[in-house]
Amino acid sequence: MENSLKTTWIQSEEKLGQYRIALLNWFDEQRRDLPWRQDPSLYKTVVSEFMLQQTRVSTVIPYFTNWLNKFPDFYSLSQADEKDVLKAWEGLGYYSRARNLHQLSKTAANWKHPPVSVKEWQTLPGVGPYIAAAVTSISLDQPEAVCDGNVVRVLSRLFAISEIFKDGATAQKKLRPLAQKLINSGRPGDYNQAVMELGATVCHRSSPLCSTCPILSYCESGRQGDWADRPQIARKAKKTASIRRYWVESQNSLLVHASKKNRLQGIHELPDKLPYSGNLTDLNSQVLAIRKRTIGRVEYTEEIHQPPQIPLLLDPLPQGYTWMKWSELKNFTLSGPHRKWIEELRD
DNA sequence: AAAACGGGGCA
DNA sequence: TGCCCAGTTTT
Numbered sequence: 524m525e526n527s528l529k530t531t532w533i534q535s536e537e538k539l540g541q542y543r544i545a546l547l548n549w550f551d552e553q554r555r556d557l558p559w560r561q562d563p564s565l566y567k568t569v570v571s572e573f574m575l576q577q578t579r580v581s582t583v584i585p586y587f588t589n590w591l592n593k594f595p596d597f598y599s600l601s602q603a604d605e606k607d608v609l610k611a612w613e614g615l616g617y618y619s620r621a622r623n624l625h626q627l628s629k630t631a632a633n634w635k636h637p638p639v640s641v642k643e644w645q646t647l648p649g650v651g652p653y654i655a656a657a658v659t660s661i662s663l664d665q666p667e668a669v670c671d672g673n674v675v676r677v678l679s680r681l682f683a684i685s686e687i688f689k690d691g692a693t694a695q696k697k698l699r700p701l702a703q704k705l706i707n708s709g710r711p712g713d714y715n716q717a718v719m720e721l722g723a724t725v726c727h728r729s730s731p732l733c734s735t736c737p738i739l740s741y742c743e744s745g746r747q748g749d750w751a752d753r754p755q756i757a758r759k760a761k762k763t764a765s766i767r768r769y770w771v772e773s774q775n776s777l778l779v780h781a782s783k784k785n786r787l788q789g790i791h792e793l794p795d796k797l798p799y800s801g802n803l804t805d806l807n808s809q810v811l812a813i814r815k816r817t818i819g820r821v822e823y824t825e826e827i828h829q830p831p832q833i834p835l836l837l838d839p840l841p842q843g844y845t846w847m848k849w850s851e852l853k854n855f856t857l858s859g860p861h862r863k864w865i866e867e868l869r870d
Numbered sequence: 871a872a873a874a875c876g877g878g879g880c881a
Numbered sequence: 882t883g884c885c886c887a888g889t890t891t892t
Contacts, residue, residue: 575887582878582886616876619890651889671887690872692888719887728885729881758884787875818876859877
């Protein structure tokens with residue numbers, strides 16, 4: 524990979540050192556005052572990295588603050604009920620992250636000393652190459668380079684990489700060795716955060732602020748002004764799907780369902796099947812509303828049906844179904860969109 | 871290797 | 882509306 528680069532400064536140990544200093548000096552001046560950077564700890568780093576997967580900093584901040592109040596350390600998290608853990612994650616999405624973090628805390632609560640190698644970290648639930656490198660570099664001072672979406676963007680421009688990557692994950696995997704060559708082993712955590720911070724605040728996807736960039740003189744794309752073409756990541760076709768949901772109200776309650784099997788387990792939504800022994804078409808239900816939401820590249824159209832009369836449901840209700848009293852709406856853990864729709868459709 | 875997994879912010 | 886965000890797990 525490096526052989527095809529037009530820039531050669533990376534091969535000079537002296538230039539490399541100057542590049543690292545320029546970036547770290549900038550970071551020392553410009554770093555954002557984020558909650559997980561105040562009185563930092565391993566726990567805060569782990570929680571923030573779990574929350575930050577595919578999720579913007581501005582979205583994470585209020586969740587992180589609330590989380591630290593509820594679960595201040597690994598031990599308190601390990602002792603919490605999964606229900607409360609999921610409730611604190613409600614609306615953030617990717618709920619398996621919360622379950623994995625909860626599981627991880629049960630191991631971490633017993634650590635005399637945390638593991639130091641990325642290999643050991645990657646055996647923990649929900650920890651992949653990115654989190655392993657982030658945690659061990661930031662909190663344990665290990666020289667492990669992270670390669671996330673920000674790093675891919677910065678490096679693609681720095682070295683004018685014009686390869687078309689199949690997807691973001693492929694780009695991250697391919698560019699990680701390059702990121703590893705650049706890391707400052709004296710301050711690995713700060714170096715990693717500096718590149719990501721640069722990607723987030725200066726090297727924007729569109730309209731990057733090259734004139735204020737601390738490493739502009741090292742950047743092939745910045746000097747040529749052709750940043751717009753990089754990185755080149757092929758985009759996948761989007762798909763559509765439709766789901767029928769049911770709105771059944773009875774005795775000041777709404778029928779909701781939380782799957783035990785799929786990755787939405789523990790998260791309630793309007794049921795997509797009625798616990799009903801009869802033929803559903805007999806219900807001749809009315810369409811109460813139609814809503815859309817996107818999950819990944821799939822746009823779901825959810826048709827919310829309301830039977831004209833309360834159907835005779837199975838008794839007892841099958842696993843996963845619950846009557847949610849309206850008075851308990853706030854206490855239930857619902858997916859973000861379903862909470863919104865339920866509140867909209869309630870009257 | 872490709873798909874699934876949430877939700878939201880911003881051009 | 883389309884892109885993509887401090888990615889990981891499952892198929």
